[in-house]
Amino acid sequence: MTKHLSPYVNRDLSWIEFNRRVLEEAQDIRNPLLERAKFLSIVSSNMDEFMSVRVAGIQDQMRAGLTKTDFTGYTPAGLWKRLIKRATSMVFEQYRTYREVTRSLAKEGICIRTLDELNATQQKAVSDYFHEIVFPVLTPMAVDQSRPFPLVHTKELYLAVLLKREEALEEEEPLFAIVQVPSILSRFVTVPGRVNSKKQEFVLLEDLIEQFIHTLFNGYEPFSVHPFRLTRNADLTLNEEGAEDLLEEIEKELRRRRWGIPVRLEVAKGMHPFALQTLREELEIEDNLFEIDGPLDLSFLMRFSGSLSGYDNLRYEKLEPVYPREFDESDDMFEVIRQRDVLVYHPYESFEPVNDFVLQAAYDPDVLAIKMTLYRVSGQSALVQALAKAAEAGKQVTVVVELKARFDEERNIAWARQLEKAGCHVVYGLVGLKTHAKILLVVRREQGTLRRYVHVGTGNYNDNTATLYTDIGLFTSHPVIGGDASALFNEVTGYSSPYNWKAFGVAPTDLREKLFRLIDREKANALAGRKAHIIAKMNSLSNQDIIDKLYEASQAGVKIELIVRGVCCLRPGVPGRSDNIKVISIVDRYLEHARVMYFHNNGEEDVYLSSADWMTRNLMKRIELMSPVFDPELRAILINMLKLNLEDNVKARELKPSGLYEPVVSKSDRPFRSQFEAKVIPLWKGEA
16 A cells, blocks of 8 residues: 555645644543643644645645645645645544533533523623623624725634614615624633532633624624634745845734735634625635634633633643752852753753853853844743843843744844844844754853853743743853854854854755765665664654655665654655654653754764754755754763653654554553653653
């Protein structure tokens, strides 16, 4: 069967399978109930981004009349049909799971009610809430000859309302209006508890508005009210070459995004045919209609689950990130890093050392310069405040801010302006390339010379996601890494000829070629009869050239183990092509985000940390960084971490030649869940 398959799994179909694995976590009864609700929320948020970017791009290709197949064998039209079919099936499963989860929550005393399930006292309370809080915020928008169809904002919830005049004739066409469900108010409304009951009860805001919709249309009778939601194309189209001010150009594009071409229409099941037809005509959306049997946009479940107090038994056990013991032993981080490299593993270890590192640099009179990249930062970033303090203290502070970090553009613009006001040099990277590398450089004067201190990471400088994602950070004062770090910032901020990197692999100039060399070296060792082994952990693998290199290495006898959380276009286990390749994906409590590469190198083991996935965009269209780990003890720690992942037999799924994933078949009787084992810091550091 497998010999008739394409050598490659399609990227977008692989992504659908990833989101299905997230959905499986919502379905897994071993997970705490409120965590299952959060996974349902993540499925919705993931699908929103997928539709607004990937599916939107495919539709653009179809409108342009493109019929050429991609390297996986799909035309845009053929791929679109497959994606919509699989997405529709997934949404059906998602809402079946939602009903199961809410039934289970009700048994635990957490009840999302319809309004007719409330008693008289509760009805009075929600009526008062509507009239006092909700009604003043609502704006009914009629559609008729004098009032054109209003702008429907992407991913916002609306009610489609059909009305008739109180004295209307039977044959008169219905009147149409829409009402936006205000996102400024909580989607779930707390209902006062019943007498002698400990249950917490809620109603959804859209149900409450529907109950009192008649108050918005005096003299008219609403006879059909149904929610709908539109997703628009969210990709930015920038002319960076012609833009005099990139920041202004992006701000314009963000405003234009509100008018993006409609991509998907979600409507409540049972919507009146006249209302549905009106929406489809006005929004000019013929296909990609999802009829939903349940509340539209389950992303509200994330905030809902987090807002409940007193239900710790329905959540994961709380994990308090520990402060790395290496830095706990001294108040002087520079002294510690001078003596040895330090590895930090988030979220098991705290992100605070990164903030503290910049703060210490800000106040240290011997620090001359701080340079770093910012891709996605949190809303209240201590790191940005520390950089501002450093600039105000007279340090040379250079920050490369990526304005094109998708869906974080507005936040990054605000940070850029704040940093500029504080006196930082803010650079927006190179034309046509996103700056995705994660690097922080501190230049310090010591005993008549300069020493460079460097932090490189696999994840963003974001203290919020550092509690939710697994990522690795390396602090080092190794002179070779320091020299490469300075050269990298010179390339990004100024004019610089291509640099002969001593340690780094840097995209788009040489990272792909460096990976080729490392893979080819393992291949040569295998052909010479020596042990050859590659372990690579990343988020996505979709670059055809890298995949072909891995196929060649597999055919030469290299043992290849890949830990790829999301998209994987490589098809493992195909006889004669990839039978030496195993691919697993781990979806669990934390988002697996670290990029770590291991090459056996005939016993002289090499380990690298990277900001880059093995995707074409990362290798060819972004500034990315791959850094070696020179310290043998730290290399051993990272190899141990990779082995923990490979031993997972609870949350790991294995990619089969079909392109589908199945639970890992364990050779051990003991359940081994790598994320839960790794929370014991000595274990991943190899000290247990």
